[in-house]
Every structure is written in structure tokens, then in C-alpha cells.
Amino acid sequence: xxxxxxxxxxxxxxxxxxxxxVMLLPSVVYIIALVGVPFLLAIAxxxxxxxxxxxxxxxxxxxxxxxxxxxxxxxxxxxxxxxFTLVSMVxxxxxxxxxxxxxxxxxxxxxxxxxxxxxxxTTPVALSTVSWLxxxxxxxxxxxxxxxxxxxxxxxxxxxxxxxTAMASVIAVQVWRLTPLAAxxxxxGLVAIPRDINEAARIDGAGFWRRMFEVTIPLTLPVxxxxxxxxxxxxxxxxxxxxxxxxxxxxxxxxxxxxxxYFRGIEGGDVGQGAAIALFLFxxxxxxxxxxxxxxxxxxxx
Amino acid sequence: xxxVEVKGLVKTFDGHVRARRRGRGDQxxxxxxxxxxxxxxxxxxxxxxxxxxKTTLLRTIAGLEQPTEGEVLIGGxxxxxxxxxxxxxxxxxxxxxLYPHKTVLDNIVFPLRAEGMAKDERDRKxxxxxxxxxxxxxLRRKPRQLSGGERQRVALxxxxxxxxxxxxxxxxxxxxxxxxxxxxxxxxxRFQERVGTTTIYVTHDQAEAMGLGDRIAVLEHGRVRQVxxxxxxxxxxxxxxxxxxxxxxxxxxxxxxxxxxxxxPEHLLPVENVPADARVRMPFQVERMEYLSGDRxxxxxxxxxxxxxxxxxxxxxxxxxxxxxxETREFAVPAERLRFFDADGGKRAAAVPIGGSP
Amino acid sequence: MTTVINVxxxxxxxxxxxxxxxxxxxxxxxxxxxxxALPFLWSVVSAFKQNQDLYNPESNPFxxxxxxxxxxxxxxxxDTPFLTFVxxxxxxxxxxxxxxxxxxxxxxxxLARLDRPWGTPMGIAIFxxxxxxxxxxxxxxxxxxxxxxxxxxxxxMIVVYPTITVPVSVWLLIGFLKAVPKDIEEQAMVDGHSRLxxxxxxxxPLVFPGIVAVVVFSFTLTxxxxxxxxxxxxxxxxxxxxxxxxxxxxxxxxxxxxxLQASTVxxxxxxxxxxxxxxxxxxxxxxMGAVKT
Numbered sequence: 001x002x003x004x005x006x007x008x009x010x011x012x013x014x015x016x017x018x019x020x021x022v023m024l025l026p027s028v029v030y031i032i033a034l035v036g037v038p039f040l041l042a043i044a045x046x047x048x049x050x051x052x053x054x055x056x057x058x059x060x061x062x063x064x065x066x067x068x069x070x071x072x073x074x075x076x077x078x079x080x081x082x083x084f085t086l087v088s089m090v091x092x093x094x095x096x097x098x099x100x101x102x103x104x105x106x107x108x109x110x111x112x113x114x115x116x117x118x119x120x121x122t123t124p125v126a127l128s129t130v131s132w133l134x135x136x137x138x139x140x141x142x143x144x145x146x147x148x149x150x151x152x153x154x155x156x157x158x159x160x161x162x163x164x165t166a167m168a169s170v171i172a173v174q175v176w177r178l179t180p181l182a183a184x185x186x187x188x189g190l191v192a193i194p195r196d197i198n199e200a201a202r203i204d205g206a207g208f209w210r211r212m213f214e215v216t217i218p219l220t221l222p223v224x225x226x227x228x229x230x231x232x233x234x235x236x237x238x239x240x241x242x243x244x245x246x247x248x249x250x251x252x253x254x255x256x257x258x259x260x261x262y263f264r265g266i267e268g269g270d271v272g273q274g275a276a277i278a279l280f281l282f283x284x285x286x287x288x289x290x291x292x293x294x295x296x297x298x299x300x301x302x
Numbered sequence: 303x304x305x306v307e308v309k310g311l312v313k314t315f316d317g318h319v320r321a322r323r324r325g326r327g328d329q330x331x332x333x334x335x336x337x338x339x340x341x342x343x344x345x346x347x348x349x350x351x352x353x354x355x356k357t358t359l360l361r362t363i364a365g366l367e368q369p370t371e372g373e374v375l376i377g378g379x380x381x382x383x384x385x386x387x388x389x390x391x392x393x394x395x396x397x398x399x400l401y402p403h404k405t406v407l408d409n410i411v412f413p414l415r416a417e418g419m420a421k422d423e424r425d426r427k428x429x430x431x432x433x434x435x436x437x438x439x440x441l442r443r444k445p446r447q448l449s450g451g452e453r454q455r456v457a458l459x460x461x462x463x464x465x466x467x468x469x470x471x472x473x474x475x476x477x478x479x480x481x482x483x484x485x486x487x488x489x490x491x492r493f494q495e496r497v498g499t500t501t502i503y504v505t506h507d508q509a510e511a512m513g514l515g516d517r518i519a520v521l522e523h524g525r526v527r528q529v530x531x532x533x534x535x536x537x538x539x540x541x542x543x544x545x546x547x548x549x550x551x552x553x554x555x556x557x558x559x560x561x562x563x564x565x566x567p568e569h570l571l572p573v574e575n576v577p578a579d580a581r582v583r584m585p586f587q588v589e590r591m592e593y594l595s596g597d598r599x600x601x602x603x604x605x606x607x608x609x610x611x612x613x614x615x616x617x618x619x620x621x622x623x624x625x626x627x628x629e630t631r632e633f634a635v636p637a638e639r640l641r642f643f644d645a646d647g648g649k650r651a652a653a654v655p656i657g658g659s660p
Numbered sequence: 661m662t663t664v665i666n667v668x669x670x671x672x673x674x675x676x677x678x679x680x681x682x683x684x685x686x687x688x689x690x691x692x693x694x695x696x697a698l699p700f701l702w703s704v705v706s707a708f709k710q711n712q713d714l715y716n717p718e719s720n721p722f723x724x725x726x727x728x729x730x731x732x733x734x735x736x737x738x739d740t741p742f743l744t745f746v747x748x749x750x751x752x753x754x755x756x757x758x759x760x761x762x763x764x765x766x767x768x769x770x771l772a773r774l775d776r777p778w779g780t781p782m783g784i785a786i787f788x789x790x791x792x793x794x795x796x797x798x799x800x801x802x803x804x805x806x807x808x809x810x811x812x813x814x815x816x817m818i819v820v821y822p823t824i825t826v827p828v829s830v831w832l833l834i835g836f837l838k839a840v841p842k843d844i845e846e847q848a849m850v851d852g853h854s855r856l857x858x859x860x861x862x863x864x865p866l867v868f869p870g871i872v873a874v875v876v877f878s879f880t881l882t883x884x885x886x887x888x889x890x891x892x893x894x895x896x897x898x899x900x901x902x903x904x905x906x907x908x909x910x911x912x913x914x915x916x917x918x919x920l921q922a923s924t925v926x927x928x929x930x931x932x933x934x935x936x937x938x939x940x941x942x943x944x945x946x947x948m949g950a951v952k953t
Contacts, residue, residue: 014385014854020774023766024782027826030763034801034823035789041800050803102688113689115936116697122935123700123928124884124902130910131703131924134917140714142702142721156717180696188943208681237793240886244906258795258887265799266891275799282796289791293784366846387852399843403865416852416861460851470850 096182189223347515558608732918836870
């Protein structure tokens with residue numbers, strides 16, 4: 001009876017160090033090829049005169065940036081992006097937190113309520129936005145019909161035709177569609193709170209609101225931060241809602257960096273300028289990512 | 303030839319990640335030069351407090367950890383660097399690690415299927431093991447439908463069918479409730495006696511170790527403190543660690559002239575209960591008493607044989623001497639029951655005469 | 661006896677309070693459901709409306725002022741490429757999910773279990789990739805797709821979508837894998853399997869629920885993606901639902917409103933249904949991934 005005789009010796013499939021690399025490598029190679037390389041390419045394009053019609057690469061230095069900066073639309077879309085992101089984020093966090101608290105409560109028909117609540121997020125965003133296009137239609141909008149019949153307005157608002165209401169509409173749709181995601185993330189934090197902490201607080205005589213503000217919220221703060229940053233990043237980089245709902249209009253009132261980059265780079269054919277605009281997303285995005293990491297770290301340290 | 307032998311085994315955990323996960327803070331030397339051998343058919347128990355390295359030693363023998371230094375021999379062959387599956391071992395984990403998605407039968411034949419054994423042969427062996435452990439009625443069930451004791455038997459059956467050179471058991475009783483534990487311990491012992499396979503058993507429970515082991519290896523801080531039969535480690539502890547770790551209540555230690563004088567609580571008795579020919583007397587001031595399953599545990603202070611020290615005396619039911627808290631009485635220990643340790647290192651030391659007045 | 665009366669009074673007070681709390685919960689739940697789902701109810705109602713009913717600013721948008729008609733829903737299936745879009749979405753979704761699992765499962769196992777010193781930073785790096793948005797990469801990826809001669813084909817999406825699904829799937833799977841007791845795979849290794857064999861035979865069956873959750877989640881992401889699909893594909897027969905509906909079912913100024921609403925509901929309901937089935941697993945997966953990095 002000798003150990004190992006006539007049986008396989010330690011093969012490659014036993015070596016943790018080797019396996020760890022081999023199993024990870026395909027994903028890493030794939031991500032480098034289709035995220036890392038395109039990212040570098042995007043930087044290269046921003047310094048070139050590549051257009052859809054003339055794909056030859058010529059270095060033009062900061063020419064694209066200079067042109068982009070001279071264009072008032074860029075600054076407008078940058079302001080729009082920041083405003084759009086900030087307001088949406090705050091609303092998404094507040095509503096997401098409320099929604100999460102409702103969804104973890106115990107009640108009959110919870111499954112169906114959850115199903116309805118998830119609809120806005122699971123629907124392809126382009127489709128739900130098309131539906132909203134109808135609800136905010138200049139003539140047939142059901143929203144306006146209700147307001148008219150309640151006697152609140154005399155004539156239709158034409159939501160998407162005026163700069164202020166157009167922005168409000170874009171924000172509303174964005175908040176409506178991302179709130180369920182924030183709620184799901186916050187739910188994850190809520191269910192992770194040990195039961196006995198809440199029970200101890202009850203025995204200590206804390207009511208619902210006191211428990212909410214002194215136990216639940218402090219303990220889920222990192223998760224709430226993650227939800228908020230997810231909302232911010234997805235709003236910040238999103239162009240679907242403005243693209244489908246308003247096409248950036250009226251007169252660029254709802255253009256954001258992402259949609260402006262698309263109009264320039266794909267529909268306008270000026271890849272170099274489009275890339276230069278898109279590149280502006282990066283520093284802010286990077287800051288957001290760092291913030292998410294910090295929040296996750298704190299979550300871990302808890 | 304020894305079935306299992308380890309020579310100069312050292313295991314250090316690199317990096318803080320593991321240490322943190324194991325909750326051992328900054329301790330990195332889990333094994334610190336371990337030499338140990340298990341003879342064929344022997345029941346060797348590794349005993350020690352948590353964090354002493356006993357589980358690491360078992361996992362190193364199994365091949366789940368690679369030693370930093372030293373050799374592991376199974377059946378006389380050095381198995382360093384070999385994966386667990388070719389080491390001819392079977393292991394029962396603390397959690398029993400039954401595959402929750404497989405039936406009991408599938409759990410038992412799992413190692414045989416890994417070997418590529420034919421189906422008839424597999425079923426025959428599984429039936430044999432199930433019969434031996436009396437679990438035939440459970441073969442179609444899933445692990446979650448079993449009680450703790452039944453799970454243990456399934457885990458043993460799974461270990462048995464491999465015909466291993468050695469069984470490695472990692473605290474298999476610690477997940478059972480106190481009542482189950484006694485029965486399961488008895489079952490384990492009878493099982494091993496029947497199959498006669500060398501067994502290495504890890505536990506932190508001295509009652510298990512005393513009851514099960516042919517020999518006990520006491521570990522602390524990654525070192526083997528003493529290896530011996532249950533009687534040897536109890537009666538002749540190699541150092542103060544073993545003396546105080548084994549025995550409940552532990553051995554009393556009284557400091558005297560750079561030595562520690564040790565004696566077990568059950569040997570400290572009222573003077574009239576100790577044969578007069580060779581006894582060491584000492585005045586004992588009683589502080590309080592506990593009445594535990596027929597024995598009286600008496601807490602108090604002794605003077606006279608060394609520095610004034612708090613000790614415990616365990617009086618069996620046969621000793622009827624009335625005692626009251628607060629009184630001082632003459633107690634004595636048979637002279638041959640005294641053990642001497644070096645006060646600095648804690649190692650056994652030569653006996654010194656103590657005014658053994660009868 | 662005063663104490664007895666007090667206890668009764670308190671009991672009544674708390675019973676009332678309990679009832680009030682229950683009403684509050686139900687009220688909040690109904691309100692939340694309505695706010696989220698009202699547009700879809702409108703869509704369902706509108707989809708079956710006749711043109712004269714729908715295109716009349718004065719008619720009540722919540723009820724049928726003229727008899728309902730299935731014509732526009734039939735039109736969606738018979739006279740528009742909607743079914744082609746659905747089939748394309750399913751093809752792209754299925755292949756992307758398969759590719760995602762093949763890439764993400766081993767990677768997650770490597771990061772969750774074969775703990776190397778670079779495990780944690782690598783896990784974080786992969787998670788960060790999830791945050792790199794399509795709007796930053798679509799211009800250069802469009803060039804890459806053209807170089808690969810994949811423009812206007814489903815393959816363009818199949819090749820690129822895993823950049824979105826792999827990072828988040830790895831993240832979720834790490835959580836599920838860490839929840840599998842270590843003992844189980846060590847037992848399998850003692851029982852005669854290699855590390856790889858233990859992963860395939862003992863661990864994979866146990867993370868099956870997690871795999872299902874990842875499949876559903878990846879499919880949802882794939883079906884919703886818009887920017888890449890819009891940039892890569894401009895030929896109608898190769899479009900997926902998320903781009904096909906807004907670009908092909910709207911012909912210039914002509915909106916086939918009822919058909920559009922129907923297409924939204926038809927797409928949304930099955931995905932939300934599937935997602936809801938696995939919501940709990942998704943929630944636990946997210947926590948585990950986050951807490952046990």
C-alpha cells in the first residue's frame with residue numbers, strides 16, 4: 001500500500017497558484033481587449049481627426065478640445081449633466097430608501113407588489129422611455145388630461161417643448177427607472193442588519209422613527225452610499241433617456257455629455273470631437289468610483 | 303513502519319489575510335517543529351486549546367495545507383507536494399461536509415466514483431459500509447433530513463469505503479449536543495476497534511481525548527508538549543501546561559524554592575484519609591464548597607509546603623469528613639503523588655524532599 | 661385593580677396602533693406599486709384603443725370610450741419586424757449569458773477561493789470595470805467592430821456585451837462561492853478529486869441558485885442595453901428590441917402608439933417576472949459580494 005503508486009501525481013489541476021491564474025486569465029484578457037484597448041483608443045481618437053467618412057488617423061494635438069471648448073453647447077451639456085446627475089441622485093436615494101423599507105416589510109401580496117415595483121428597472125430603458133414619450137405628448141398626454149380635468153391647467157403643458165419642464169421630465173423618468181435598483185441595493189443592506197440589533201432597540205423602547213434614524217440608517221449608510229453612487233454613475237453616463245425623450249432638445253436644453261458625444265461622434269460623424277467630449281466623463285467617473293470603493297471598504301470594516 | 307509520521311514540521315501562514323480569517327491576530331507560526339508518529343492501528347488524539355495548531359497539523363497531513371518545512375510520511379513514503387486525493391487518507395470534517403445536494407448513498411459512493419470504480423463494486427461497498435454503520439434505512443435520504451448522529455455515521459461510511467491507510471477526524475463531535483456526544487463517542491470508539499484502521503483525531507475536549515485515545519499528543523503554540531497514553535499524560539505530565547490543561551479541576555501548583563510542587567485535587571484529602579506511612583501534611587483553610595455529581599470540590603488556601611496558594615481539593619463521596627467554610631483543617635497528599643516542575647520553564651524536575659512528617 | 665385597568669387600556673392602545681401600522685404598510689405598498697406601474701397600466705389600456713379614441717384629447721385616457729380592439733397588437737406582430745427583434749434579443753441574450761458564465765465562473769472561483777495575494781485588488785479592479793460606461797467606449801468600440809467586420813450583425817453585440825455582464829457577474833458569483841462551506845470542497849479533494857474536480861463536482865452544483873440569478877441578471881442587462889446596439893447596428897433585420905422599437909416602429913413623425921405601448925408591455929412583463937422570481941437571491945448575492953470581498 002504505497003501512497004501515490006500507479007495513481008496520478010500532483011497534476012496542474014491540483015496546483016492552486018497555476019489554477020488561480022488560468023481560471024482568471026480569460027476574463028482578464030477579454031476585459032483588457034474590449035475595455036482597456038478601446039479606452040486607450042478613445043484617448044487616441046480625441047487627439048485625432050478621424051471621422052466616419054475618413055477613418056485615417058492624423059494627430060491634431062489639442063485641436064478637438066479647442067473646438068469643443070469653443071462650442072457653447074458643450075458647456076451647456078456639461079452643466080446639464082451635473083444638474084441632471086445631482087438632482088436624480090438625491091431623489092433616487094430618498095425614494096430608493098423608502099421603497100426598500102416598504103419591500104422588506106411583511107404583507108400579503110408582497111410578491112405582486114415587488115413585481116410591479118421592479119417593472120421600471122427591468123424594462124429596457126429605450127422602451128419605457130418611448131412609453132413616457134406618449135404620456136408627455138404635447139396633445140394627447142394623459143397627464144395633462146388629468147390636470148385639465150382637475151382644473152389645474154387650462155391648456156396643455158407641452159412638457160417636452162419647454163426647457164424647464166423638459167429637464168424635469170428627463171429627471172422624472174430617470175428617477176422612476178433607477179429607484180427600483182437603488183431599492184434592491186438598500187434592501188441588501190437592510191436584510192444584512194442582524195435581527196437582534198433591531199430587537200434590542202425595540203426592547204430598549206425605541207419606536208419606529210427612532211429605530212429608523214438611530215439604528216437602521218446609520219447601519220445601512222454604506223449601502224445607501226453605494227446605491228446613491230450607482231444611481232449617480234448610471235445617470236451621469238446615460239444618454240438613453242434624453243436621446244429618446246427629447247433628442248437633447250428643445251435647443252440643447254436637455255443635452256448631456258453622453259448624448260452630445262453621440263450626436264457629434266456618430267450622427268455628426270466627427271469621431272475625434274465625439275471622443276474628446278466623452279473623455280470628459282472620465283475624471284468625474286473616476287472620482288465616483290473611488291467614492292464607491294471607500295464606501296465598500298467601510299462596509300467591510302464594519 | 304509507522305502509518306503516519308511527521309518530521310520537523312513547520313507551518314507559517316504568510317500574510318495577515320489568513321491570520322485574520324482564523325481569528326488569531328498576528329500569530330503566524332501555526333506549527334513550530336512538530337515530530338510525531340502514529341503506529342499501525344493506533345488511535346492517536348491531538349489535544350490542545352484552540353489555536354494550538356492541531357487542526358493545521360491534521361490538514362497538513364491531509365495535504366490541504368503544504369508544510370513550510372519538514373516532511374509528512376504516510377505508509378513510509380514522503381507525501382509532501384502530493385494532493386490529498388492520492389494520499390490514501392479519509393477525513394471527517396467538523397461539519398461532516400456532507401454534499402447537501404446528494405442522497406446519503408450518493409455521498410457514500412462519491413469517493414468511489416472519483417476513483418472510477420465500476421457501479422456494481424461501488425454499490426457493494428456502499429452496502430457493506432452502510433451495514434457496518436447501521437444506516438441502510440437512510441440511504442435514499444438527503445443530509446438535511448438526518449440527525450446529527452446519523453450525519454456522523456454517513457460521514458464515517460463515506461470515509462470507510464475508500465479503504466484509507468488512515469482516518470483523519472477533525473473534532474467530529476463538537477457539532478452534537480451534550481447528550482448525543484456521549485453516544486457518538488462510544489460509537490466512534492467501537493467503530494475504530496472493529497475496522498482497526500489508524501486514526502488521528504483532533505479535539506479540544508479532554509474527556510473525548512481521554513476516552514478515545516490509545517495515545518494523546520498534547521499541543522500548544524504549534525509544539526508537541528507531551529505524547530503518551532491517557533494515564534501517562536494525566537499522572538505524569540511533562541510540564542505545567544499539560545498538568546493544568548488536562549484534568550478538571552486542573553492540577554494544583556504550589557511554588558517552593560524555585561520549584562513548583564504539583565498534586566491533583568483528588569489526592570488532597572483530610573489527613574485521616576491518607577495512609578500515614580508517606581504523606582505530606584498541610585493546613586488547608588476552607589473558603590467554599592461545590593457539590594458536583596457526588597464529589598465535593600473544596601476551594602481554599604494551603605500553607606506550609608510552600609508559598610500560600612489557592613488550591614482545590616476533590617473529596618469523593620466516600621470521604622465523609624464534615625467541613626465548614628472558614629475553618630482550617632489538616633489535609634495531606636500521598637508523597638508519591640507529588641510532581642515537581644521547574645518554576646521557570648515549567649518542565650518536570652527532580653523530586654525534592656518536603657518535610658514528610660507522618 | 662387599577663393595574664388591571666391600565667393593562668387593558670394599554671393593550672387596546674397598542675392593538676389600535678398595530679392596526680394603524682398595518683394599514684400604513686399596505687397603504688405605502690399600494691402607493692409604491694401604483695407610482696411604479698401606472699405608466700404600464702396606461703400602456704396596457706392604450707394598446708387596445710381605437711385610433712378615434714386614442715387620438716382625441718378630450719377622451720378619458722384610463723377607460724375605453726370606444727370598444728377595445730386588438731388590431732394594433734396584431735399589427736405589431738404581422739406588419740412590423742417586432743418578432744424579429746424579439747428573436748434577435750433572445751439569441752443575443754442567450755449567447756451573451758453563456759459566454760458570461762464561461763468567463764465569470766472560473767474567474768470568480770479563482771478570486772473567491774484560490775486566495776492569492778493579488779486576489780482582492782484584482783476583484784476590485786474587475787468591479788471597477790463595471791463602472792466604465794458604454795458612453796465612454798462606444799466610439800472606439802464602433803471602430804473595433806468595423807475592423808472585425810461585425811457591423812450590422814448580431815455578433816457585434818455578442819462580442820461586446822460581456823464587457824458589461826462579466827464584471828458584475830464575477831462580483832455576484834464571488835459572493836455565492838464564498839457562501840459554500842470550504843469543508844465541502846476540501847472533502848471532495850480528500851475524496852479523490854483534484855482542486856479543479858472539486859470545483860466542478862462539489863462546488864458548482866451548490867452554487868446553482870447563484871448561477872441562475874446571474875443568468876437572469878445578465879439577460880436583463882443585455883436586453884436593456886441601448887447605446888452599443890444603437891451605434892453598432894443600423895440595419896433593421898439585425899436589430900434587437902431595445903433599439904428596433906424606438907427606431908423602426910416610429911417612422912418619421914408617424915408613431916404607431918398602440919403597437920409601441922403593446923411592445924413595451926410584452927417585453928417588460930416577462931423580464932420583470934423572471935427577475936422577481938430571483939430577487940431574493942440577487943439581494944443576498946449582492947450583500948455577500950459586498951461584505952466578504
